[in-house]
Amino acid sequence: MSQDKIFSDEYSGPENKTAASKHVSKHATLEIDEKKYGLNKPQRIILSGKLKHGEDN
Amino acid sequence: MAKTIKVDSVNVERVSQGDLIKDVKFIEYAIEKNGNIEVSKINFPLIIILTQDCDLNQDHKFRKSDPPKSTHDKQLMSVLVAPIYNVEHFYDGKHLSEIGLNMEPFEKRPRKTKNKLFIANEIPRYHHLRFPDDVPLVESVIDFKHYFSVNVLYIEKLKKTNFVGKVSELYREDISHRFSAFLSRIGLPD
Numbered sequence: 001m002s003q004d005k006i007f008s009d010e011y012s013g014p015e016n017k018t019a020a021s022k023h024v025s026k027h028a029t030l031e032i033d034e035k036k037y038g039l040n041k042p043q044r045i046i047l048s049g050k051l052k053h054g055e056d057n
Numbered sequence: 058m059a060k061t062i063k064v065d066s067v068n069v070e071r072v073s074q075g076d077l078i079k080d081v082k083f084i085e086y087a088i089e090k091n092g093n094i095e096v097s098k099i100n101f102p103l104i105i106i107l108t109q110d111c112d113l114n115q116d117h118k119f120r121k122s123d124p125p126k127s128t129h130d131k132q133l134m135s136v137l138v139a140p141i142y143n144v145e146h147f148y149d150g151k152h153l154s155e156i157g158l159n160m161e162p163f164e165k166r167p168r169k170t171k172n173k174l175f176i177a178n179e180i181p182r183y184h185h186l187r188f189p190d191d192v193p194l195v196e197s198v199i200d201f202k203h204y205f206s207v208n209v210l211y212i213e214k215l216k217k218t219n220f221v222g223k224v225s226e227l228y229r230e231d232i233s234h235r236f237s238a239f240l241s242r243i244g245l246p247d
Contacts, residue, residue: 007210040102041146041155044085051092 059176059187059196063225066192071117072136072213074110075229077194077221079103081138081212083205099156103141105199105224106212107236108133116209135206139236141186144196181239184232192222199232201239 005011064077081104085097106113115131146152150162164171174180175198184199224232 004210007208007214041143041152042102042140043100044097044156045082045100046095046097048093048095051089051094 059185061187061189062228064188064192064194064222065225066222068216068220070213072106072108072113072209072216073223074106074108074113074233075224075226076106076216077103077141077223078106078138078212078216079219079221081207081215081219083207101140103194103197103221104138105141105232107137107139107204107233109233117213120209133209136209136212137204137206138212139199139201139204141197141199144185144198147198147200178231178235181235181242184235194221201236204236 079102081101082098083101085099087096088094112131112133113136116133119126119129119131142152146154147160148163148165150160153160163175166172167176171180175183176185178185182200182202184201186194186197186199188194188196223229
């Protein structure tokens, strides 16, 4: 798939149901409340998940 | 006294050199092993675009060309950016504390020579930024050593919602010139 499609507003995710992105869970998410930009520090976000194989695999 | 830079607030579609964009994600790594996947990314609250503006312009023209160009010769692989840190965090050496990195504290006292050099942008690694009062940005610093690259289409899409401003031309050229000088420095043995 082209990157144009991946970054388009219409893109809804990988077509292959076995793709890992269907099954990732967020260990940490951040909601940054900014009243003035630049007050916050860089934060790390780790996403992890397990590949699930479909029947065709 | 630090010089105040000028910032334009007009948001155009294409990514431009000097653009200030908030909440930019940098992928540290993505690893897959034994069916397990882990992706680590760092959210930088504010970055500045460093890639040359003519390159960004040509990339945009080639991508948006209708009819499409016969080649992809001028398309970029990525866009170079540098993080911008709150200068108060920077002085304390704690600006990367949330990602487990401690930096050396920097001389904060304004009468000290090192601080004067910093404010005057005479230390190659750093670029001090003081914004006008009508721009919602705190006094900041660019650390040229921390530059990284992002996907072209990712940053173009993000810009629609996360554009903060654009450093005006004269000041962005100053930043670009200092960045290139920093990158091309020659390390001599101690």
